[in-house]
Amino acid sequence: MTRTIHLSLDINGKQHELDVEPRVTLLDALRESLALTGTKKGCDQGQCGACTCHVDGKRVLSCLTLAAQVEGRQITTIEGIAAEGGDLHPVQAAFIENDAFQCGYCTPGQIMSAVACIREGHAGSEEEIREYMSGNLCRCGAYNSIVAAVREAAEMAATGVAAKDKAEVA
Amino acid sequence: MRDFSYFRAASTEEASRATLDAGAMLLAGGTTLLDLAKCGVTEPDTLVDITHLAGLGDMTVDANGATIGALAKMGEVADHPGVKAAFPAVAQSLSLAASAQLRNMATIGGNLLQRTRCSYFREPGVFPACNKRNPGSGCSAIGGVTRNHAVLGTSRACIAVNPGDLAVALVAFDAYVEMGRRRVAIEDFYMLPGETPDWETVLKKGEIITGIAIPASPAAKNSTYLKVRDRQSYEFAAASAAVGIEFEADGKTVRDIRVALGGVATRPWRARAVEQSLIGTVLNVEAVEKASRLSVEGAVSHGGNRYKIELAPRVVARAILTMGGLA
Ligand SMILES: Cc1cc2nc3c(=O)[nH]c(=O)nc-3n(C[C@H](O)[C@H](O)[C@H](O)COP(=O)(O)OP(=O)(O)OC[C@H]3O[C@@H](n4cnc5c(N)ncnc54)[C@H](O)[C@@H]3O)c2cc1C
Ligand code: SF4
Ligand code: FES
Ligand code: FES
Numbered sequence: 001m002t003r004t005i006h007l008s009l010d011i012n013g014k015q016h017e018l019d020v021e022p023r024v025t026l027l028d029a030l031r032e033s034l035a036l037t038g039t040k041k042g043c044d045q046g047q048c049g050a051c052t053c054h055v056d057g058k059r060v061l062s063c064l065t066l067a068a069q070v071e072g073r074q075i076t077t078i079e080g081i082a083a084e085g086g087d088l089h090p091v092q093a094a095f096i097e098n099d100a101f102q103c104g105y106c107t108p109g110q111i112m113s114a115v116a117c118i119r120e121g122h123a124g125s126e127e128e129i130r131e132y133m134s135g136n137l138c139r140c141g142a143y144n145s146i147v148a149a150v151r152e153a154a155e156m157a158a159t160g161v162a163a164k165d166k167a168e169v170a
Numbered sequence: 171m172r173d174f175s176y177f178r179a180a181s182t183e184e185a186s187r188a189t190l191d192a193g194a195m196l197l198a199g200g201t202t203l204l205d206l207a208k209c210g211v212t213e214p215d216t217l218v219d220i221t222h223l224a225g226l227g228d229m230t231v232d233a234n235g236a237t238i239g240a241l242a243k244m245g246e247v248a249d250h251p252g253v254k255a256a257f258p259a260v261a262q263s264l265s266l267a268a269s270a271q272l273r274n275m276a277t278i279g280g281n282l283l284q285r286t287r288c289s290y291f292r293e294p295g296v297f298p299a300c301n302k303r304n305p306g307s308g309c310s311a312i313g314g315v316t317r318n319h320a321v322l323g324t325s326r327a328c329i330a331v332n333p334g335d336l337a338v339a340l341v342a343f344d345a346y347v348e349m350g351r352r353r354v355a356i357e358d359f360y361m362l363p364g365e366t367p368d369w370e371t372v373l374k375k376g377e378i379i380t381g382i383a384i385p386a387s388p389a390a391k392n393s394t395y396l397k398v399r400d401r402q403s404y405e406f407a408a409a410s411a412a413v414g415i416e417f418e419a420d421g422k423t424v425r426d427i428r429v430a431l432g433g434v435a436t437r438p439w440r441a442r443a444v445e446q447s448l449i450g451t452v453l454n455v456e457a458v459e460k461a462s463r464l465s466v467e468g469a470v471s472h473g474g475n476r477y478k479i480e481l482a483p484r485v486v487a488r489a490i491l492t493m494g495g496l497a
Binding site: 003005021022023025044045046049052058059060061064065066068069113116117120122130131132133134135136 | 171172173174175176178197199200201204205207208209217219221268269270271272274275402403404
């Protein structure tokens with residue numbers, strides 16, 4: 001007997017209606033029901049961070065969150081962080097500037113985690129970034145560039161200077 | 171993951187009643203529950219979601235101590251200025267646990283009930299024998315790979331580590347677990363595996379953890395949580411220690427000391443023998459190292475975990491020496 005439940009989810013500022021089994025995770029709902037495939041499935045068990053999204057502005061793992069649990073909450077995915085006109089989010093831009101990926105599979109999770117990490121005020125030093133980004137694994141080992149990108153984006157958030165402008169000045 | 175039905179409780183009473191059903195389980199952050207449901211270790215028929223209940227996530231810290239609601243998130247407690255000031259070891263035990271994402275999801279109530287990371291326990295398909303999962307079926311770990319298994323508090327039925335960090339700090343500072351009106355000292359909350367490793371705590375069916383209370387003490391205020399592990403972050407403890415020290419007015423004689431160990435025992439482990447041997451003394455490196463060895467009195471190795479019997483006393487000693495200004 002498979003019962004589905006009806007859910008109305010607020011994702012990236014838009015209301016989405018879906019019928020899913022109660023066991024469906026937010027990750028599977030995004031990818032399988034709503035074709036929002038930017039959020040990645042790595043381990044599906046809370047161990048890698050690839051599925052990181054924001055719920056009410058806080059970074060969480062969508063693989064260990066039931067879709068049913070986040071009804072009424074504001075969900076943000078990697079598809080929802082660029083500006084309306086398509087300009088990249090500063091953290092996205094900093095990842096490109098710093099070559100902070102190889103295969104790119106962990107990248108959406110890294111970026112969602114980094115946006116929150118900077119917002120939390122946990123990106124003050126390289127050491128702090130490594131600690132507070134430790135929930136995002138990168139099997140390609142692009143860690144040095146990821147840390148550099150997060151540092152740059154954090155400095156930018158603090159000073160208001162964009163990564164690409166700094167590159168031009170240099 | 172087997173399908174289940176989902177029910178959002180409107181009150182603690184309703185949640186409590188709903189979990190009296192045999193196949194029903196409470197759902198908080200889900201970081202243990204859904205993980206184990208995916209492994210096939212837990213197969214609930216109904217999940218009773220308590221995360222929408224109001225009031226269960228409140229925190230207060232005053233001169234008497236801290237009270238923390240069961241739904242407070244690990245991250246909120248770790249960052250709470252009052253907790254950091256009055257109970258540094260408690261805040262550190264949380265900020266050194268899991269990852270930022272998990273700490274935003276996981277609740278204090280769920281944290282206390284997290285299950286062992288024993289890899290045999292987590293793989294029912296490959297290792298049917300596990301007394302914790304399936305009483306009487308045997309233990310796949312004994313005679314297997316035991317690098318992450320307990321050396322203290324084990325039985326012939328089970329040698330699984332209780333992996334939690336927070337509970338170690340709570341045991342050191344005599345915290346209480348509150349289940350509505352019932353209040354249990356955290357040390358009595360957890361049971362040794364004995365012949366019934368499936369039975370881990372004194373929580374009864376239908377009971378809900380509503381919060382924890384930690385009494386203030388000078389030792390808790392002057393405390394630290396040291397966690398040693400295979401990688402620097404996002405990893406469970408190979409061995410950890412919560413240590414708090416209160417000195418006499420002379421600033422060097424130990425009036426009160428609390429020592430608890432994690433990562434090495436089947437339940438959060440208070441090391442009273444270490445405490446007793448240091449109370450009334452002035453700390454020095456040699457005495458602290460000698461006393462710290464008492465923390466593993468009675469430890470039993472199963473091969474791969476032998477290193478923990480060496481490591482745990484060193485972690486204890488380093489934490490004590492740090493708090494005593496000697497490291
Ligand atoms: C990859 C990973 C790494 C981790 N690393 C660490 C670490 O380093 N240190 C550490 O300490 N922990 C670690 N954890 C464990 C984590 O802290 C726990 O999973 C978490 O605290 C559980 O809380 P929860 O709210 O998600 O509980 P849930 O998964 O929702 O619930 C856990 C259990 O408690 C029951 N329950 C929940 N709330 C209540 C309540 N109020 N009353 C009665 N029963 C209740 C549920 O029915 C369930 O059986 C890690 C977890 C993962 C997945
Ligand atoms: S150590 Fe305990 S949890 Fe692990 S297999 Fe043995 S009985 Fe099961
Ligand atoms: S897919 Fe969620 S943490 Fe790996
Ligand atoms: S870029 Fe390949 S996993 Fe990170």
